[in-house]
Amino acid sequence: MTAATAAALMFAIPALALAQAAYKAPRTADGAPDLQGIWQVRNTSAAFDLEDHAGALGIPPGRSVIVDPPDGKIPYKPEALAKRQENFKNRAAADTLNKCYMPGVPRITYLDFPFQIFQTPKYTLITYEYIHIYRTIFTNGSPHIDGLDFWLGDPRGHWDGDTLVVDVTDFNDQTWFDAAGDYHSDKLHVVERYTRTSPNTLQYEATIEDPDVFTRPWKISLPLYRHTEPNFRILEYECEAYADEAAKGSH
Numbered sequence: 001m002t003a004a005t006a007a008a009l010m011f012a013i014p015a016l017a018l019a020q021a022a023y024k025a026p027r028t029a030d031g032a033p034d035l036q037g038i039w040q041v042r043n044t045s046a047a048f049d050l051e052d053h054a055g056a057l058g059i060p061p062g063r064s065v066i067v068d069p070p071d072g073k074i075p076y077k078p079e080a081l082a083k084r085q086e087n088f089k090n091r092a093a094a095d096t097l098n099k100c101y102m103p104g105v106p107r108i109t110y111l112d113f114p115f116q117i118f119q120t121p122k123y124t125l126i127t128y129e130y131i132h133i134y135r136t137i138f139t140n141g142s143p144h145i146d147g148l149d150f151w152l153g154d155p156r157g158h159w160d161g162d163t164l165v166v167d168v169t170d171f172n173d174q175t176w177f178d179a180a181g182d183y184h185s186d187k188l189h190v191v192e193r194y195t196r197t198s199p200n201t202l203q204y205e206a207t208i209e210d211p212d213v214f215t216r217p218w219k220i221s222l223p224l225y226r227h228t229e230p231n232f233r234i235l236e237y238e239c240e241a242y243a244d245e246a247a248k249g250s251h
Helices: 003-022 078-089 239-249
Strands: 038-042 066-069 115-119 122-127 133-140 154-160 163-169 190-196 201-209 218-226
Touching: none
Parallel strands: 133 154
Antiparallel strands: 038 115, 038 218, 066 218, 115 122, 122 133, 154 163, 163 190, 190 201, 201 218
């Protein structure tokens, strides 16, 4: 890299940050920031491993999307890290995503499938291409449901300026954060933040805490991009049907 290129980058990065901070999202009819549209991650390596990782057959290399702690690593308890390593060794059978189960939160967001956001004054609805999943995020002040557990948790949202903040609790312990075996217990608590930073970008953050598995809360951050192709829409991904077809074809 030349000195001129380095200098240009030094000025470009702060300028981009300022432009995003100055951006004002359009409004819905009720005055809320408009996050509607079809969005998708481009950083497909995050679904394989949230931390820094080298490439392997079928696995793209990738940089960590963990922004806290600063070292980009998940702050496991020592005994929990051993379980993560066991998961990785047995990932083909142990990852419930390979059984076409729901991927959990936040994993559903950075799978390589688009999703669509709809908004009403009382809730935000997200529909996903992957196995017909949808999430209803109530923004009407209703409380969490007690005594139940869900694959995708129980989400409750509110607006913090131009950011949709989603508090998610009541998880089961069956999902992973990625294909590398990073996991959680049923004590998982996730706080998501969706912020529109330009007409076609949405910044996604998730703060994750689980006192049974991690020594402290940790946070991921990655951009999502709006599909602008003419007639683009959510299609169908029938994972279980495809798995059945593959199993029949193998005999």
